[in-house]
Amino acid sequence: MPSPPRAVLFDRDGTLIVDVPYNGDPELVQAVPGAADVLARLRRDGIPVGVVTNQSGIGRGLLSAGQVEAVNAAVDALLGPFDVWEICPHTPERGCICRKPMPGMVLRAARRLGLDPAEVAVIGDIGADVQAAAAAGARGVLVPTAVTRPAETAAADLVAADLRKAVDLLWGGA
Template sequence: MGSSTSGRIRAVLFDRDGTLVVDVPYNGDPDLVRPMPGAKAVLDSLRDRGIATGVVSNQSGIARGLISEADVSAVNARVEELLGPFDVWEICPHSDQDNCECRKPAPGMVHSACRRLGIDESSTALIGDIGADVRAAAAAGATGVLVPTPVTRAEEVRAAPLVARDLAHAVALLGES
């Protein structure tokens, strides 16, 4: 793929935890939000070029009773304060057992974000740190880019069509840098 996608990407969606911000499992505390290195510069660069940005995030802690929707909203507000503005937010509050259409790797959040942005999935990319992110992108007809972290499984890296060393490299792979 690489540079063949150049010029067609109109929106970049990001996973939240482990991609835009340091992953704190089931974080309900805005004070614990720490941006990933380079995240703000990458986002600002996309915005400067008129590319829409959004967040698509599984938040199963809500379904599990570990955090509330208000907790997630407070954390998201802090992410927005540090890294925003984002054009769209999509949150899945369900657990694996709910079999919903929104929880990644299902494509529901990508479809919804694209619908809300008025942008076709084929002109959208999703950048994330686990295989579910890349599979959600593929299922929706978007371009997926994996930015591995220490929690990313080796088989997820092998299966991903595009793998980047960091967020800037992920955007470069899209032909947008």
């Protein structure tokens, strides 16, 4: 079993907060059950936490960067503070290296935390989240939701029923 991660990065929508597609309204931010407790546990243990989030609504013209910042501020007020935020505003067609499943945001977050990507874990609700972790050399844990495709669950090395169990897996529990 590899050593526990020295930082945990979370996907935002569907993982930390209830997914509202292309949400630009901070009033709609609602924590996923258990998220606050898991984050408090990690912080208590001195583990840095961050967010890596695709926000293609900006690139599609459906959201402004200011709206995304306002929603992120609401997430931070509800569940923060977070040690690092990484946001990809690009559409999939852009072909950037930051948009999950590419490794860019995970690599940048690890660098900003002063860690090797192998010392970082990523927890998310879709295959792109764990694929980004793997592409960066980090560990990924999939926490499936109603939008997670069965093929994504089957392809993930680590799968947990909820955030608490995801963190338990990373620290050698079941």
